[in-house]
Amino acid sequence: MVKGSAMQDRVAAGILETAAAVLAERGEAVSMAEIAEAAGVGRATLYRYFPNRDALLRGLIEVATADLRELIAGAELDTVDVRDGIARLARLSALAGSKYAVLVHGAKKQLGDRAEMERAVATPIRELFARGVADGTLRTDLSPQVLFEMFTGLLEKSLQLVARGELGVESAGAAITTVFLDGAGRTHPR
Template structure:
């Protein structure tokens, strides 16, 4: 007699618990994280992790895919392209901070995500925001938009992984203030 199959809703909850646990563990421990650590964080047996994700690579790829989807949805909802650049940066930072551990993992493991999708859905909206800010004189022009984008991502990862952790509002305010103080154009604004 074969084992009864879990219900789809249960499967989705278990998969989500594994992904949440894995994002937390990989963000905290990086390459040193084990599948045992993931299972413990998810509250499931190690065999259950392997039932859903047959390899560590499969788990990391799914985490990266899910994180890109989450980042894209949050950046789109934040409407960073519809407000002044400084407000767009604040909204973008909040969106990325809300992704949390999954964003840390995505930033570190971006090669596991679809590179074209990562560029289109994560990098491009931020880069365009900086370019728009540079065009109107709000953002300094002596640093290329690609470097500003990578700097912001690095700052977000650094604050998300800092100890002791800050609340999301404090993280967002700290990152936005630090970044804008360095990226803000000096001198009069263009018209």
């Protein structure tokens, strides 16, 4: 990613924001030309900032990791009970929006700094799940790692729904929390 003047930084940030939304909405098959068009820039401009798709994805992962690191630190997961921690995670992930979905995809493709992602993003979540298993809040027949994978899968899919306008941010956070903690079964008979 090109670093430079404030104007260049704003253009790069705008491209990344648009690319995250387009990738979350349309999936990985979206072309660089489609991203440039959606961002309102020419392909030459897009390639000046991000010379290839991997550079664009690395930029997205860098921004998403930084955003989530701040959000997770601010959530103070170690100061609340597990259910509240999970609700906070669901809400902040929904607020992080499409960048989080790109982070999940990028992590699967092993782009970006995996050690930093693990330390800043995954470790606090795994620690919360380990605490939940230990105190009986969460199932003991599933490891914290399995719970982490299931939770992030729910996050990823709900963010796609938000990107497509099928679910609002607040609704997504609430749905993630209740489906993860309580399942999808009807809780109150009609």
